[in-house]
Amino acid sequence: xxxxxxxxxxxxxxxxxxxxxxxxxxxxxxxxxxxxxxxxxxxxxxxxxxxxxxxxxxxxxxxxxxxxxxxxxxxxxxxxxxxx
Numbered sequence: 001x002x003x004x005x006x007x008x009x010x011x012x013x014x015x016x017x018x019x020x021x022x023x024x025x026x027x028x029x030x031x032x033x034x035x036x037x038x039x040x041x042x043x044x045x046x047x048x049x050x051x052x053x054x055x056x057x058x059x060x061x062x063x064x065x066x067x068x069x070x071x072x073x074x075x076x077x078x079x080x081x082x083x084x
Contacts, residue, residue: 007048015041032076039069 015038022034043066050058 004048004052008045011041011045011048015045029080032073032080036069036073039066039073043069 018034018038018041022031022038025031025034043062046058046062046065050056050062
């Protein structure tokens with residue numbers, strides 16, 4: 001088993017556990033944090049896969065996805081805070 005396979009498996013496990021937290025989260029803020037973590041893990045997976053497939057355009061896609069995830073998290077946090 002290569003190092004890249006181990007990394008992809010660990011990223012998959014962390015994505016699965018974050019999804020469980022997203023489903024079971026007792027509060028809405030727990031769900032938002034789990035969704036934000038899933039975004040970070042998905043970006044990490046995209047970066048690793050871009051190096052595996054030698055397609056560096058996926059790094060741009062990962063950056064845009066991270067930016068959209070960050071803005072979405074900020075918007076939801078502002079909504080929970082009461083000011084939008």
